[in-house]
Amino acid sequence: MLTLRDIRRSFGSTTAVDGLSLQVQAGEVFGLLGPNGAGKSTTIAIATGLLRPDAGSVDLLGLGSPADAEVRRHLGLAPQEIALYGELTARENLRFLADLYGLADARSRVEGLLAMVELDARADDRTEGFSGGMKRRLNLAAALVHGPRLVMLDEPTAGVDPQSRNRILELVRTLAAGGTTVLYTTHYMEEAAKLCDRVGIIDHGRMLDVGTVPELLARHGGTAGEASDLESAFLALTGRSLRE
């Protein structure tokens, strides 16, 4: 589905991504974990075609680089920062994106998504008045409006209440069950343990290990099925020193 081969990217003298390779399989939920500054966001930006790598290649669905508009059409992104027009209503935000993608069934698609993220009752309210959780849900819906085959969710549960967080996790499971491939970054180890089919842990721009949660725990000393053990494995791989 998505293949990154030996990706390198520097910003001045800082190397953000250093020879990272990654393969995400169709239909899986792939968790990308790493401490702050590990290179997750740069990897996502390169994977979406928003940023050109200094070296290496990206292939989506065997169609080529997402720098190509037609390839990019199969990709959805819910960025870490809420990317919505606050002066527009929830419905207008989604409708704009549907029109931008030239969807023939824009109206029904928008209504379906509003219901899916449980914002149909607030569809005609401006999003600037929404709570953090509502904005996160709409941000996710905006990534799905064109029905992408691969959706990248960059910390989609950051700063939301438990109810919204639970709803977002349910949505991710629903997406995966429907055949959508998900690349998911998070700081919450228990989320990754519950949600992801495979997890990749990166630090200093390099992929440290990739595998299922039990595989990672087996390799790095944790006990399968316990969220705290994934955190132990994460710390074993990335170290305990503070990054900020």
Place this chain on the structure above:
Amino acid sequence: MRSVLAIARKDLRLMFRDKGDVFFTFVFPVLLAMLFGFVFRGAATGGSRIAVALVVESDSRIAAGLAEDLAGDASLDVRRVTTREEATDGVRDGTFTAAIILPQSMQAGADRLFSGGSIPIEAIIDPVRRAEAGLIQGKLNELAFRQFPKLLADDAQSKRMFQSMREAIAASKDMGAAQKLAAGALIATAESFVKSMPGGDAGSKPAAGGAGAAWSPVQVRMQELPPRTGVPRSSFDVSVPQGMVWGIAGCVGAFAASVVTERSRGTLVRLRLAPITRAHLLAGKGLACFVTALLVELLLIVLAVTLVGTRVAQPGMLALACVLSAFAFAGLAMLIAGFCRTEAEANGAGRGALLLLALIGGGTIPLFFMPPILQTLSYASPFRWAVIAIEGPLWRDVAPAAQVTPLVVLAGLGFGGFAAGSRLGAFRDAR
């Protein structure tokens, strides 16, 4: 194309939901155009009193009384002139709002007041001063009514009036002998009553809803001058293009910042991920700016025509000038958008540059009032070309050949702005 329209529609929605942008794009220019128009008009006519030229051709007592009352009216600034031509010229060049002529036929009209006649008064107005025309007409009726007690108190005048009535009755073919006799008796009674009256009360007014309301013994004939060409017909002819300059400046400022605003709010990521090109983004934002600039121009023209009586000399050419100036400034907006990498740059340097260009381009001081050095500098301002292109068909009524240069410059600015903007940083990031 659908994605271009989607971007334009979205940007228009965002623009119209931003109170600041709406104020500076639509409200402020209208206020400015009206304010400048009224200020300049006030200066031309000597303040809030209506400047009126008065020509007294009649040597009748009623004409003298009316002239005296007009001169004493607090709302009028009456200046006596000797000929109709002089008065007409004064209205034409804007010295006077109107000319009032008390013609020689006033006496004859007064004599036949109760036998089918009326007192004629003439007024000449500039078509762009229709708002004041109604006021002047009302004032003339009011002051003319005030003359009636004087008229009836004047023995010679009332004798002539009653004699005229008797002659009219005698000549009537519709009245029988008995009716003529009765009418003659009625006139004799009325004449006795008038003779028994004390001296006239010049300050009295007809009772509201009385005989004067149903009967019109005063005939005020309002005559509009033919529209002038080549000179501003009113101060609004000058202030409306100025308002347009500021409206367009507000519009450009709003849309020039829109790309960096997309970046700061994170939505540029969504636009960059969508299957659109840099050209689509540029066209969508440019279209929204173009539509807004056109709306500003249309709003000001409609208000000028409906509220202050502006007459458009060449409507077709004005439409073309508006379209090309909107296109030019949409291009300029995209150029500034391409330059600016942050909201601070767009709102500071971008709007500052626009302000300067608007000032030297005729936004505050009309181009023809500028000293030579500023007039030369103004060639560098796109606003100058927009003002010239709009004034030409609005009131200058210039030949089509004279419109070519400003229109070509505006078209060039538009194409140049779009082409250069698309190659600059902000849009280059957008693929």
